[in-house]
Amino acid sequence: WRRSMEKYSLVKVIGEGSFGRAVLVRCKSSQEKYVVKEIQLPKNQSKLENSRREAILLSRMKHPNIVAFREAFEADELLWIVMEYCSGGDLLQRIKQQKSNQFSVDNILKWFAEMCAGAKHIHDQRVLHRDLKSKNIFLTDNGTVKLGDFGSACILNSSKAYAHAYVGTPYYVAPEIWDNKPYNNKSDVWSLGCVLYELCTLRHPVLPPPHFMHSVVCCVFTLFSCVQFQASSWKSLILKVCRGAYPPLPSHLPYELQYLVKQMFKTNPKDRPSLHTILTSHRVSKLLRTHL
Ligand code: ADP
C-alpha cells in the first residue's frame, strides 16, 4: 500500500466532508493530476461495506461522462479512491458564476445530453446514483460534463435501495422518496430534471417563495439527518411542494425543453421518462443527439 501511495505527491486539499477529504495529487511518474477521495474506514463491518461500495461501483463505470476511476487501496483505516481530475470545478459553481446571465440553449442541451448519457450508463449497469445534483457534476477543462460522487450509489433492487434512510439533497429529492417509497431509476430522472431546470433558470425548481421554502427544506433536512424525525405533517408539506406548480421556464426556451422538464417532474415515477426514452424516443432526443 505504501508503494501505491508513494506514486503520488500531494498538490492541495480541494474538499472536506463528513467522509474525510478530497485531495488533488500528482502522479510522480506521469506528472498527471488526479483526485484522491480519502475516506475514514469505520470499524463496524456493515458500515465498512458501505464505504467500500463507492469505490466498487465507481470502478465499474467506464464512460466519457462519468469521472474515470483509476485505482483504490486501503490501509491504516483509510480508503483511497484515485480518480480523474475535473479541473473545471462543479456545475453549481459554474451556475453561480453566470449571475443572471442565462446559458445558451445549445449549452444547456449539450450538458444535459452528456449528463443523460452518463446517467444512462449507470442505470444500464443496474446501479442508481441517488445523489445527482449540480454539486456532484463536474466539468473538464474542455467543458465536458462528468457525473461524480458515488458516495450514495447503490445497486438496483438491493435491500439498500429500499432502506428508508434519508439519502440525497433536499432540493433534488423526488416525491416518492418523501413518501417513503423505494428509490428507483426514475428518482434519478427527477434529480436530473432539477439540474436541467437549474441550467435553464439559474435557480432551484421548488422555491416559490424562495426564502420560506429554503428554511422549510433546511429545517426538514436537519430533522431527518439529525434525529431521524419522521413527522407526517412535514412529509405532507414536502409532498405539496413537489406537486405544486414550479415557476415556468423562460419563454425563449424551445417548446421541447419546456415539455421535457414537465415530463421529468411528473409526481408519479411511472409517468416520468427513463433515460433511455429521453435519449432515444423523446421529442427532445433529436435535439440532444446532435449534442452528443
Ligand atoms: P462529498 O460530496 O461526499 O463530500 P465528493 O465526491 O462530491 O464528496 O467530493 C467532494 C468535493 O471534492 C467536491 O465537491 C469537489 O469540489 C471535489 N471533487 C471531488 N471529485 C472531484 C473530481 N473528480 N474532480 C475535481 N474535483 C473533485
Ligand code: MG
Ligand atoms: Mg458531493
